Amino acid sequence: MITIKNLSFKYKEINVLSDIAFTLQSKEKTAILGANGAGKSTLLNILAGLLPPTAGELEGVPKKTGLIFQNPDDQLFMPTVADDIRFGLINAGLDEEEIERRLTHVLEQFRLTKLRDALCRELSGGEKKRAALAGILALSPDLLLLDEPSSQLDPRGKRELAEQLALLPQTMLIATHDLRLAEQVCQNAVILNNGKIAAIGPVFKIMENDSLLYQCGLK
Amino acid sequence: MNSPFLRLAWTLIYLYSVVSLPAGAVKCAAVFALIPSVLLFKIRVPLRFWLPVFIPVLLLALGNLLFSPPIFAAVLLLKGIGCCLSISMLTATTRIEDILAVLNTLKCPRYFLFQLFFICRYLSLISGEATALLRSFRLKTHRRLPKITEWKFLSGALLLRCLDRSDKIAQAMTCRGFQIETAPLPSARIRLTEIFIALTALALCLILRGLPL
Numbered sequence: 001m002i003t004i005k006n007l008s009f010k011y012k013e014i015n016v017l018s019d020i021a022f023t024l025q026s027k028e029k030t031a032i033l034g035a036n037g038a039g040k041s042t043l044l045n046i047l048a049g050l051l052p053p054t055a056g057e058l059e060g061v062p063k064k065t066g067l068i069f070q071n072p073d074d075q076l077f078m079p080t081v082a083d084d085i086r087f088g089l090i091n092a093g094l095d096e097e098e099i100e101r102r103l104t105h106v107l108e109q110f111r112l113t114k115l116r117d118a119l120c121r122e123l124s125g126g127e128k129k130r131a132a133l134a135g136i137l138a139l140s141p142d143l144l145l146l147d148e149p150s151s152q153l154d155p156r157g158k159r160e161l162a163e164q165l166a167l168l169p170q171t172m173l174i175a176t177h178d179l180r181l182a183e184q185v186c187q188n189a190v191i192l193n194n195g196k197i198a199a200i201g202p203v204f205k206i207m208e209n210d211s212l213l214y215q216c217g218l219k
Numbered sequence: 220m221n222s223p224f225l226r227l228a229w230t231l232i233y234l235y236s237v238v239s240l241p242a243g244a245v246k247c248a249a250v251f252a253l254i255p256s257v258l259l260f261k262i263r264v265p266l267r268f269w270l271p272v273f274i275p276v277l278l279l280a281l282g283n284l285l286f287s288p289p290i291f292a293a294v295l296l297l298k299g300i301g302c303c304l305s306i307s308m309l310t311a312t313t314r315i316e317d318i319l320a321v322l323n324t325l326k327c328p329r330y331f332l333f334q335l336f337f338i339c340r341y342l343s344l345i346s347g348e349a350t351a352l353l354r355s356f357r358l359k360t361h362r363r364l365p366k367i368t369e370w371k372f373l374s375g376a377l378l379l380r381c382l383d384r385s386d387k388i389a390q391a392m393t394c395r396g397f398q399i400e401t402a403p404l405p406s407a408r409i410r411l412t413e414i415f416i417a418l419t420a421l422a423l424c425l426i427l428r429g430l431p432l
Binding site for chain 1 (some may be wrong): 340387388391395396397398402403
């Protein structure tokens with residue numbers, strides 16, 4: 001179980017996040033919903049250990065945490081798809097046999113086998129997203145943090161992504177303003193509005209509250 | 220020369236020999252400049268890959284004409300051409316990972332190796348960002364190139380965009396467990412015959428450098 005206790009983050013005297021508190025059960029998939037600038041990405045960066053919180057505590061955050069960036073171009077920095085997936089595995093100190101086994105597995109899982117030696121910069125938007133996800137999932141993280149995973153994807157790409165995410169066994173936190181994706185993948189949702197929690201609860205209940213969604217810039 | 224060690228060794232020996240040539244040794248500089256030119260032509264590296272290196276070299280030599288006799292500028296031009304072409308040849312034929320592996324085997328400091336690796340990665344990032352920036356400029360202004368006064372804004376924007384993206388890439392690497400202190404570096408096997416060939420190349424370069432041309 002991951003517990004976030006009164007988490008706050010200030011950037012140049014601006015309160016980006018204020019008093020964020022909720023728990024995340026093991027294997028649970030939770031959506032962080034909010035309009036642009038609500039603080040979703042900052043919360044994910046804090047959970048991934050990239051930003052230190054100004055105040056508050058994090059308990060039970062697993063060491064193996066994977067963060068998928070909003071823009072896959074920032075995530076794919078090695079020349080080819082295979083090189084990029086191998087990067088994390090090499091850093092994890094795995095032997096060559098295990099690296100090859102995991103590489104082959106994630107390439108098959110995300111239908112990237114044919115693109116194994118393709119240059120990352122020449123992939124389509126959907127392929128880049130899948131490659132970025134494969135690079136993180138090859139490391140078998142216990143907690144998966146996804147920042148706007150459905151942005152830049154066409155409807156078919158979004159549907160396929162939702163299906164793949166729903167099948168993953170990891171504890172997951174998805175920052176998005178794509179309500180359909182949240183409904184398809186997550187059990188619970190947290191709505192952020194101007195850095196504060198506006199609502200928290202089961203996804204289907206939150207989706208029924210039209211006025212709240214409208215107020216928070218989600219409809 | 221299939222071995223990355225030999226290619227790297229040859230480039231370093233060549234650079235040392237050319238850079239240390241006396242300022243007036245125009246014939247010797249010409250012979251040295253000819254070697255990578257012939258090799259580049261022989262291994263069929265596309266012109267667009269190595270032709271741009273002549274522009275800064277030419278500017279440097281022209282600038283030198285203002286302060287010193289023409290023969291010095293000519294030697295500087297030939298030295299510049301030789302050095303740039305030999306480096307172009309190395310980068311066109313050898314992956315950065317292979318160069319790092321050789322340098323790691325030769326016990327180069329790990330921080331230096333990672334800096335080299337990042338510079339190579341960031342060069343492609345800068346060129347990608349510059350292309351995107353120029354494309355959006357052309358679409359907005361319907362002009363092929365910016366005016367001199369506009370370059371400063373574009374350079375500033377390019378710098379900020381590159382800093383932002385490199386920051387993101389550093390975060391992506393950290394998220395995947397990258398730390399300079401612990402990150403594994405590849406190693407290369409260097410055979411005795413390769414060392415012998417490298418030493419022979421060094422001897423030949425020194426002999427050529429010492430010839431009374």
